[in-house]
Amino acid sequence: MHRLIPTSLAGLLACVPALAPHAAPPPLALDQVRIVDIETGVSGSPRCVRIEQGRIVRVTRAGSRTCRRDAGIVELEGRYLMPGLIDMHAHLTLGPLEVRQDGDAVVGEALPDDAIADHNAARLVGFGLTTVRNPAGDLPAAMRYRERRARGAVTGPESFDAGTVINDADLPGLGTGVATVADVQRVVAAQVAAGADWIKLYTGLTPELLQAGIDAAHAHGRPAVAHLEDVAWTEALPMGLDGIVHLMPISPDLLASGDADAYRQARRPGTFGFFEWWERFDPDGPEADRMVAAFDRYRPVFDATLVAFHAAFVQDQDDSPYRADAERYAHPRLLGNWTSFFTFALGWEADDFARARAVWPKVQRMAARLYASGARMTLGTDMSNPWIAPGISLHREMDLLAGAGVPNARILAAGTRQAADALGAGDRLGRVAVGYEADLLVLDGDPLVDLAQARDAHAVVLDGRYLDRTELAALRGGE
Known part of the structure; x- marks a missing residue:
């Protein structure tokens, strides 16, 4: 959620373990494992x-015997099996935000960095994330990842990618500026041709240009997602x-x-609205009721990023x-940028x-x-983005939602099957069922009872390959 130059920022001013090149993994049998049924909220008896x-x-x-025959057998002694986690807001390839003077102009850029992408990818898997949505960034960098x-040069999650955000100003590596409906249509067409799975629309767009972006995305068979501020x-x-x-629905309207x-x-210009707006908003008032009613009626894909x-x-x-998370897990270039x-x-x-901090209970109430x-x-x-380290931050997000009163089963569904469905991949991701891809977490305890169990996985299965605790620790950076 970089604040884009010039409309906003001007006012604000390793060694990664890799899987072997892709020979198909041998058959694998996970025996004596309890499947976490997120649909019913009950974990079952041991299965194979x-x-x-x-x-x-x-x-x-x-x-x-049929399950175990000619397979690598992992005896899991009653441990728990759930789908791999999905982060729907992970800027996988994004480089640090840098600002320089170009004559009289302030110029910003957030150029991609393949080393950062690979660093992030490894740590995501190390914390049990097997899929991400990259909601804005450089598409050539995403395609390189x-x-x-695909060839096994990096261990990382599958990525569904948007291009640079479409906004009222350019920010190389992150944002593309538009001024007319024709501009919007041209940029959307170019992003789709470059491989975009989603179209990301941003805070500086007028209602007319926002509508043009939605329409252009749909004309190309792509969903449109937006970060909104003045537009309600x-x-x-x-x-x-x-x-x-x-x-952060911080529209005055x-x-x-x-x-x-x-x-x-x-x-005030800048990000002061992140709390000033909430000081005036009642999460149990009629305006909040209208927002919830709109969510019920239109059913948007939503990630709170608390x-x-x-x-x-x-x-x-x-x-x-x-x-502490950032110092331990973030790429040094990003950490230096934030510091x-x-x-x-x-x-x-x-x-x-x-x-x-005083308005945080209101944010929690609205999240619930x-x-x-x-x-x-x-x-x-x-x-x-600042202080948001790869992998561990999704577990922080889960904890914040639980602290807001969201039930564990609802949180786990949001991080697995609901995310897979939102990505249009619910027929192959997000469930432990026959025919689904083997992106899985093996846990020592039941996450329906204790979400913390998902943070320290006993093992991760990624594309059918079993990564044990030692390998996960290496992916997290050799902790």
């Missing part, structure tokens, strides 16, 4: 799961928008009329867990941080309401 050619081909009784992964969610969803990102006028007059905002709200505290310059709280003073709606709720982190 057989995997061939990277897919689940049999789920049968524990100890079945796909190629490296309740205005954008009837346009046919397929998805919304970030639980989503406030009661008196509060809306006061907010417009008092708001972790990105909570990390900003507490970044002034020495004991911030997000700083020296780029944060979402750029320009905040002590009082601003205190005000931000939206995750109880009929929308297509997923999990996302905004990985590669």
